[in-house]
Amino acid sequence: MNRSSDPEEPDQINVKIKHRIALRDDDRFWLEIDRLGLHYDRGDSNNVLRLAINVLNVTEDQPEWPEVERLVAIFCSGGHSVSNLFTKAELDTAKWLHLSALGHHGYPQPEENFGYQEATYDVREFCPTCGIGGTQKAPFRIRTEFKASRSQIVQLNWVFDEFFLRNQAREGLRSAGITGIRYLAPMLHKANRQCERVAQMVVKVELPPALDPVGLQPVTCKAENEEWQAMQRRRPFESEKLSHCGRLKYHYTHKGPYRFDGDAFAGAPDVVKSHEWFGSGASAHRLVIVSQRFRQTVIASNWRGVLFEPIELVK
Numbered sequence: 233m234n235r236s237s238d239p240e241e242p243d244q245i246n247v248k249i250k251h252r253i254a255l256r257d258d259d260r261f262w263l264e265i266d267r268l269g270l271h272y273d274r275g276d277s278n279n280v281l282r283l284a285i286n287v288l289n290v291t292e293d294q295p296e297w298p299e300v301e302r303l304v305a306i307f308c309s310g311g312h313s314v315s316n317l318f319t320k321a322e323l324d325t326a327k328w329l330h331l332s333a334l335g336h337h338g339y340p341q342p343e344e345n346f347g348y349q350e351a352t353y354d355v356r357e358f359c360p361t362c363g364i365g366g367t368q369k370a371p372f373r374i375r376t377e378f379k380a381s382r383s384q385i386v387q388l389n390w391v392f393d394e395f396f397l398r399n400q401a402r403e404g405l406r407s408a409g410i411t412g413i414r415y416l417a418p419m420l421h422k423a424n425r426q427c428e429r430v431a432q433m434v435v436k437v438e439l440p441p442a443l444d445p446v447g448l449q450p451v452t453c454k455a456e457n458e459e460w461q462a463m464q465r466r467r468p469f470e471s472e473k474l475s476h477c478g479r480l481k482y483h484y485t486h487k488g489p490y491r492f493d494g495d496a497f498a499g500a501p502d503v504v505k506s507h508e509w510f511g512s513g514a515s516a517h518r519l520v521i522v523s524q525r526f527r528q529t530v531i532a533s534n535w536r537g538v539l540f541e542p543i544e545l546v547k
């Protein structure tokens with residue numbers, strides 16, 4: 233790898249791609265894996281259901297990967313996830329990083345029929361079919377204070393582009409002078425009063441269009457789109473009556489880093505959202521992208537709850 237110290241030269245990130253395959257112990261897949269001599273974690277069959285699930289972790293640079301890939305295509309209809317293993321050096325030298333949550337806690341209110349959408353967003357540009365286009369107009373409403381007391385930065389279910397800060401993290405970001413955000417207390421839904429223990433980290437700036445979509449799965453909001461066959465299997469009777477806006481989003485699954493045009497970050501504050509939308513089905517969100525300074529503040533303060541992935545800057 234050719235890593236240049238010239239700040240004008242974008243660094244190329246050579247990430248390891250990790251696959252996690254989780255299947256029942258009695259699946260024929262494991263006979264094949266035994267034949268390859270690969271080590272995997274054997275599930276515990278002493279649980280009530282007596283269903284042992286074995287887990288294989290394998291990276292694409294292992295010599296067995298081509299054969300495992302062939303077996304996955306034959307045996308895995310689910311139970312297979314892909315993630316990226318970045319080195320500490322790749323994380324430390326990235327100028328910009330994608331911020332995501334390690335867990336999700338509670339649901340935006342009211343949750344019945346996704347009522348939070350109209351309560352929280354200006355929905356004039358919102359498309360309920362693909363989930364693109366809402367603009368926040370009111371504080372989120374939450375049922376109770378967030379659990380996961382050890383996490384300083386938390387996220388609700390369903391809303392993947394908003395983060396909530398416990399007071400310590402809010403004060404920490406404020407005193408570090410992190411730019412591009414403001415703080416907004418969510419409402420406790422039933423009590424109808426402001427939550428005092430967390431504040432939403434409202435991201436003020438959206439990047440111009442900058443995503444390099446090579447390698448990402450696009451999803452167009454139209455009838456019989458890229459997801460249509462998979463959706464038909466899950467909800468065979470629903471697709472007929474939907475209206476479509478024609479807009480585009482991308483699946484989150486990515487091998488290697490997300491790539492963005494570096495020029496789009498000129499003059500950007502420490503926290504921004506992507507112009508582009510990500511998700512599947514009726515769910516769509518923007519990526520939250522933070523500066524290295526933001527990451528260093530989180531690390532130095534030992535706050536838990538979030539994961540960083542380097543963004544690769546391209547011309």
Ligand SMILES: [Zn+2]
Nearest residue numbers: 359362453477
């Ligand atoms: Zn749409």
